[in-house]
Amino acid sequence: MEALLELVEQLPALLAGARSALVRDWDSLTLDRALEWARYFQHLHDRFRTRPRLREVLGRRLRRAQLSPSLGFPHLGRCPQLLGLALLENRALPPTACRCLLRSLLQPSGAEAGPEPHSLALLARRKAASRLLALPSSPPLSPADMEPQLQAEAQLLLGRLREEGQEAESAGEAAGRPRWFSAVLEQLPTPRVFEVVAAALLGQGNGAERAGGGGLAGNSLDGNRASATGEECVAGPLLSWLVGNQERFSAFCLFLPGSLLASLAGHYSQLSRPYLDLLAGCGSHLLYDPLQGRWVKSCPDKAVLSWEELRERFTCLYQGSAVLRGQTQAALKLLKAHDGDFQVCGLSVWTDLLTEVEECLRKDYLPLT
Template sequence: SEAFARHMEPLLQHLERFSEVLAVSRTTHVSTWDPATVRRALQWARYLRHIHRRFGRHGRIRTALERRLHNQWRQESSPGPGPVPGLTNFQSLGRCDILLAVRLLENRALGDAACHHLLHQLFPGPGVRDTEEETLQDCLARLARRRSAVHMLRLSGYREEDSLVKTQAELLLERLQEVGQAEAEGPSRLLSRLWERLPQNNFLKVTAAALLLPPPSTRPQEEELALGSPKAPGRGRQELVRWLLGKPDIMVVFCRSLPASLLASVVGRHPALSRVYLGLLTDWGRHLYYDLQKGSWVRAEPQDLPWEELYDRFQSLCQASPPLKDEVLTTLKSCKAQDGDYEVPGLSIWTDLLLALGSG
């Protein structure tokens, strides 16, 4: 109704203005902020958190706010490397003060006076805390401890590669799930955007890790992470598979650049992907020809997959569990039959591969 819209407008404007503040808070613009600006920004954040608490169960207001937040995120994040959003859904309003505080704390451009004021506001010391401040203060202190812990572990020579990838994979699935609930095309759009913007090697590793995460999320729930959405990473994985299948170019890069054993595990879990992978492998096999002088299979073009890698990939697949292993051997054997079923080496790459794999 009109009355409702009139009522909502100031609230939505407030929300928009705060999003702007949030966007600015991680830029060098904050160098112009003085203590008063910091105080005002924190007050806005507290007001929004109040809104979150007050209208959490109020369906219409909640929906209106949520719609605005969602549109905002889409607009902001469509083209270019624009500001990274933090307010993605209604739940995030409940911790927008933490969001703002963390961004400002992280921002080295914040002037000394403003920074001092910020710390003073966030950690007023004992005696001046009310319950609300306490949660924010404890939350920030805990986050600081955790960040320090991560750094201390890294400094002590911890090999974190796996954990880094796994964390990103978990977050990816979570977000895919959430975006998928809001809009059917959301996941695929998000993935394509990430693919364009992020380092591809990392993206592929994360994707593979996400496809390998065990179905029920065993990760303990963190209070900061309790976004209120039901966790169903299974759906996120399906979205990932669907997206890969719809992007043949990306699938080629995926199968080309990841290690053989990792790929074997991934396609072992996702039969739809294993068919495409096998198709690609046989394709790549056909590009090799037998060099009589060297007595080995060599590439026709530099971008082709060398024999060693092709063999490596087939070997990893053959170490998988029966259905996949059988499928791989059947494919190889039928390719061999198509080539003329030679038993002598050097005539058909499939004969040679089967021999090398010990299944000739």
């Protein structure tokens, strides 16, 4: 066992070497040897992933072999990916070794030819797709042009979370928020990370609906349990990251359009109540101006949503599912009651919002409860 632990200690050195100028001296034989070591580390991961005590021992020895604890036991399973990515990004790799690496990526050995999630071929496709999607365009990309890249980033995030959840489940551990999760999201620009998280949540929510609906098989008890488990492993960390920080959640809700937030609130009850509370706080900063005959911001520094924006967002919530519509209507009626339950316009922002939203939807023949 000690010999095995000493071998595991060599992983940080292998990855550091692949990122350094030392690869200038690598030939095809050296490259093949490095890839063989990466596959060996992956084999160790697959062999010990269901044995918690050995996982902990290997992870502890791996952390001890590096200056910063960035590598752990799960990285053993992705070692071919990590090594291949480091070499692809290292311009010092000689042309001969580079061609050998590309051949191994595009024409993997028989052991990697199948649909194995950690294969180097999959890494090459993802890396190529990422580079192509990131190419600048002229004129600047429109929101519609950005959609493929946004979907690709969201799917990569979902895939990583599913892998973490499956590993935790196979090892008999509770699926919590991965340690890498917050650090990865915080590296993205603030507006962009909100779009990626929203796209991932919508993709996961739609996938859960497809898995749980349609036919007797889709409504089976086992199918529902599997769907709920998968959604918890993937959507749970995303939702916790959002609602766990009030400032971040407020920025998320104020950045995204009302229609998208209504879809998210309809899929995830964990978002609907905080979102309604946020809208209630925004409405409390509106003041009725009798000279203009409309609601205006009483304090521009605190009132982030105008009357028109607030009305549009509540309308989107009303147009959601029956459950979301009922929850929104109940929230508005409660706010109206706490504000004096006035029936005359201009006295309570909640009376006017409730009246205008329901009147607007009646014109569109939307049944109200």
